[in-house]
Amino acid sequence: MSHIIETSIELLKRFPLCNSCLGRQFSRLYPLLSNSELGRIIKILILLEVIHEFKVSKKRGSFLSDMRMLIKNGGLQEALLLYKHYVKKSSIRPEKCILCKGFFGELDKEASRIVEALKEYDFNSFLVGCHVNPRIEQLEDEIKSKYGLRWGENIRFEVDRELASRLSQILNLPLDRKRPDIVAVIDLESREIEITVNSLFIKGRYRKLERGIAQTRTTWRGEPIDSIESMIASIVLNFTGGSDTRFHGAGREDIDARMLGPGRPFVLEILSPRRRNIDLKKLEREINRRYARRIEVLNLQFASKKDVQRIKLMGERAKKTYRALIELEKEISDEEIQMLQEKLSDVKILQRTPLRVLHRRGDKLRQKHLYSSSFRRIGDTLLEAVFVCDAGLYVKELVSGDNERTIPSVSSILGQNAICKELDVINIEYIRGV
Ligand SMILES: [Zn+2]
Known part of the structure; x- marks a missing residue:
């Protein structure tokens, strides 16, 4: 009946483990509690056992040694309070968790740092993840197999989940696993944050009123020549702060042919945009004003990656x-x-x-x-x-x-x-x- 308590005592004798990293070993037994709550409950139970044992046996030596384990490797404040009652001049300190290196104790701080790093970007959905050194996962696997721990989950799942719930709340935005606008990945050890901004897609139609304009960026004898893409991009990149563009047209016309009538559909992909909630009507007006009588864009709308495939089929x-x-x-x-x-x-x-x-x-x-x-x-x-x-x-x-x-x-x-x-x-x- 005391498998969990006994195994946890064995673990804490060997390794410093924070509440989350201890609780995670039993995570799937009761997923409704967070790993941190599970770990804390187990540690408190161990503390009660240790106190009970002492009351019955009066063995002060083993009592104090168990208490030191709970303080050093368990970081349990309640144990420290009681210990000080018995040992006045104690310099005993909790040690850093061997698995997360203290990360779970600083989740709120790290979530705020990520939010800060995301501040310079516009986004309507996000995904957060972590990078965990394979050494840590390997160590956790070894511990699991040595102590017969069958109910744990991967440390990455816990980090991702805990960060996602904090970020969701702070940003008031849903997590999007499929097509997030932005992805933040934090390294568990170095705490470095890496941000990947997914492309913004804008679709519309273009008319080419002048001959000699290419469709996509190109050069003629080593010199860049005007193209629908470069002309639109010069303004779109200003609006979005993106790093580059990719142009996808529904087919193409020859450079010396005009494209009249209702225009040709296209999707413009903007790489790494800083702003994505832009005013498309204003963008349209700006392009048409700057390139009046040369090109014209119509009916600009926000699009998705799927539209790129669709536009190619349309062309065919x-x-x-x-x-x-x-x-x-x-x-x-x-x-x-x-x-x-x-x-x-x-x-x-x-x-x-x-x-x-x-x-x-x-x-x-x-x-x-x-x-x-x-x-x-x-x-x-x-x-x-x-x-x-x-x-x-x-x-x-x-x-x-x-x-x-x-x-x-x-x-x-x-x-x-x-x-x-x-x-x-x-x-x-x-x-x-x-
Ligand atoms: Zn930990």
Whole structure:
């Protein structure tokens, strides 16, 4: 019946153990009490046993030795009070817990330090954890196996739980194990606090009103050139205090094509933001004011990591409408325009990877659907065309034929070289409910 008391006495004879580290060895027997409460109850019971033993046996020597154990290795104040009654000049002091090194005695202080460290960041959910030197876990495992302790829990679980409940209360925020905005990890021994700020995601649509702007950050002959990402990021990073951005677009247009109509959806990931509760309307206005007539962002909203995947799928499943300016070698008749329209509507286009992108993409044969085409003469050898096609169809090659790597093409149907001089995306329609 006295297994717990006897084992605890054996433990305390050998090792200094704080209330939590002793109680934790029996944690799963009654999880409704904290380990610290369990440990204290056990120590008080041992104290009562020791006093009872002394009253019955009158053996002062073993009584004082047991009391010293409770003070030194158990840190029990009640034992110290009584001991001083018997030994006036006592210099006996509690020793530091062999497992947590005194950490559990300073939980409130450490929780406050973590809150202080988190202060410079905006966050709406958090996670707290700890780093425990493997030596400590190994020592605890050895103790468990040597003394046949079967009801304990891992020290990390206790630290995490105790810190989480304190932080939750101080911050008045829930703990989020899945997608916390911020994670604080404290080292049990060094007490160093490491903070990881998870990315902030903002989604919206962009319109590119000027040619020559890349979508993501890129360089041309070693020099950075303007991109949708760099332009948006320059302002977003100011708003959020983030360290960097990653841009995820629902597909992309060529650098020399404009992106008009309702715009192209994108998700911007902001790394390590200090501020995340920002005014998106204000951000939108600021971007559109700074880059007026060059780019425009619309409908900015807070997003999540899931939206990144969603936006990629959207890009793959879209139906796009392009406006192309086509230059011909020689003039064509109205009948030929009519023929182009007929032959380039509701037709499968077979397309090998264009020569101009072969250096960065594998050579692949694609089959894309061209839903409709319409052509309008705007000069002797100039046509304006509107194509509605699957995402991923290379429109410049649909015009030129790309050395017969794209079949059919405007060139192949007319029997002369046609070149796409200008290209705009004027609409993107997303299908299958994404
Ligand atoms: Zn301890």
